[in-house]
Amino acid sequence: MPKLIIDDIPVEVPPGTSVLEAARSVGITIPHFCYHPALAIAAACRLCAVKLLDGPVKGIQMSCSLPAQDGMVVSTTDPDALKMRSLVIEWLMLNHPHDCPVCDEGGECLLQDFTIAGGHSRRRYVGKKRTFQNQYLGERIHHEMNRCIECYRCVRFYQEYAGGTDFGVTGSAGRVYFGRFAEGALESPFSGNLVDICPTGVFTDKTGRFRARYWDYEFAPAVCQHCSVGCNTSPQNFQRELIKIVARRNDQVNGWFICDRGRFDKEYLNSPQRPRDPEIGGAPGEYRLALEAAANRISEFCLQNGAASLAFVGSGRLSLEGCLVLAELARVVGAPFCYFTESAAAQGSLAAVRLLNEQNAARVRDIEKAECIALFELDLMEEGAMLSLAIRKASLAGAQVFRVGGAREGEKHPLPFRYQEVATVDEVPFEGGSKGVVICGAGGKSPELLSYLASSGAKLVMLQPGPNAFGAALVSLERKGATLSDLVESGQIKAVVCFEADLPPWLLERVEVLACADWKRGGLTEKASVLLPTTTWVESNGTSINYEGRAQRFLRSRPAGLPLKGLDPKYYSSETEAVALHPPRVHRNYIPGGAEREAWRVMADLMLELGGEPVNEPLTGRWGKLRDLDPEGEGVRIYDLVSAQDLS
Amino acid sequence: MPILTDIKEILTGLSITFSHIWRKPVTVQFPEEQRPMPPRFRGSIVLTRDPDGAERCVACYLCSGACPVDCISMAAAEGENGRRYAAWFRINFSRCILCGMCAEACPTLAIQMSPEMFRCKRQVMDMVYEKEDLLIDGTGKDPEYNYYRHAGIGVVQPRGSSPGEQEPADPRSLLP
């Protein structure tokens, strides 16, 4: 373990750590552009200069590419180092345009920060600035090449880290250009990370172009709700509208990055189509009245048909809180409840949860370190795209990757690593199993097949069909949930009350929908006689459990309600005012369209109406330990709270 | 005799009073009458236009970020030629302390302090000014500056033709 001294502070770091990281570990930030912890070292920008006063090397050195060694005495504040850094920033700014006011990076720009930190404020150079033409890179990323400082972060990410082939660097001398060979949309499903990784405003998010500034954003730690990997994100809201989603670091899950689906697929959150006001028989009404109506309908139905012919339905979209309170609500009424609508999907999810344990559930780290990986009959880029980057890492480090069962129908993106096709999983040479990983989708697989895969001795990744389907399956095992299709087919169930559930059309036809609570419209909300709007993950606090059993907390990042942009004219004081572009000139003590509540709160309110106890804390029993889960932490695996083996 | 001194004092005082009665008063009947204020007086706020007549404001949110009482709000938008502008821009003058920080922060010289004095209103809502109320038809204190002529993004002229810029480089060229 090298011991060195940085600015009079003694530091001891693991071998191979750079001086820059060593300084960071004691709270000293050395300015840097090209260095990124997730990428290979380029030492291209020369900003991270420090002076070594004593030890094996001496003089000005680049701290990002200098491994810490015993006996080094490093000064980050030596006048020589300061001078070097201020000259570097000055020359990096030679060609930089006069753009900050119209640049979407402004306010969250590393170049701005380090220009100020370097003390460069007046242009001395009198020559002309080099300019470039931009390229059209698709509808999601805006390109503004004049702003580039040639740090090579983008290519290192795009080609080396994400395996993209259609973007790179060309040019010589002062004309180094980062773009595509020909204009066109970027092909990599991870291209959005260019926005995060570029330290300047060359790549900005076109979907949030010219909308807001960093200091006005409302954000909070969130967990992506598009698939069961559970990447950590930070949604950035402005005036109750989601403008951008950026990646949030979690070394146990997604590292520094997220996939483009998680970043750009967000229109549904701002949609004016979202149900905002409660509806009773199709007409908008007050929340309290809608709750009463739902409760009345449920009580009447139970009186006439018995509680056993009513089912409470949730899904893997519900947070853990929602799943738990749903079971309570069903208990108060005495009716069955389900989180899975079709038995094929249900048995796969449940079997996966039963099979996995602390030892065999693969973390992303285990995938990165694996020596042999088998992809079993799945479209990885659809079901858990971020895992493909972990496999790529392993593959580059020499792991063998096998694909069992060939490509799935409708695959949109090629896998970003080399693999061999094999026909059956028996052909995969897991040696002793300890460094092997099997990756498959759990939904729709038979329990026998899943246990067969588990018997290979390799670690397991069983991707679930919803962001919190793992949690739903666990609660279903713990509290004895049912599967809706089984109940309907046995003729027991005549009506349902749904919370963020998705019913296939054949099931929807066969039941009456007494009430439905959801944040999106669909067949269910059409058919429901009472509609209670719920909040999405941006407006809710909650917990979800990812495919490997990691519970992660997400927090509300904006209040419920309609976005200010494009607000319905009915909220303006007059017809003529509504055509104006500005927000209404009316004082209100409520947020327009802000009646939505978190699903578990709707359930709790309904429970109260139906004569149950009030719920103040949804995480009860063994789940209580998750109450103080740190949303900024790495999450916790739930295997010591609950073991699925003793639930079954 | 002290009584004579007292009368003298009273008469002296009164004579001063009388001499002022016939003087021209210094007060004016504000707001019907107004005094010209020095040009740097911070009386109210306007949004100006560039010399070509277009709105100067690029909705960069620097003024709203600088405002110590948070009384500026706006929403940025993109025009069809790629110009960034304020879809709406609102100043709540019932909160504004006329400190001038916004004008100091503005990189485009759009928002400027005007010496014209701001008037009080009976309704708070009447003190909330929209962009339509703030925008004037002139360049304010700087008749020359047009931010978009200097920005690199090429809105009012082709890329690479702002003062101090080279023609766009060709990255495929192999010349030194």
Ligand code: SF4
């Ligand atoms: S990249 Fe940064 S420094 Fe450059 S224009 Fe954008 S905000 Fe300003």
Ligand code: SF4
């Ligand atoms: S485009 Fe951005 S990330 Fe790429 S080299 Fe230029 S400044 Fe660096």
Ligand code: SF4
């Ligand atoms: S003058 Fe001061 S208080 Fe008034 S808007 Fe400007 S910054 Fe805000």
Ligand code: SF4
């Ligand atoms: S007035 Fe000036 S500082 Fe304010 S948003 Fe417009 S350009 Fe920016």
Ligand code: FES
């Ligand atoms: S950060 Fe060290 S040279 Fe760029």
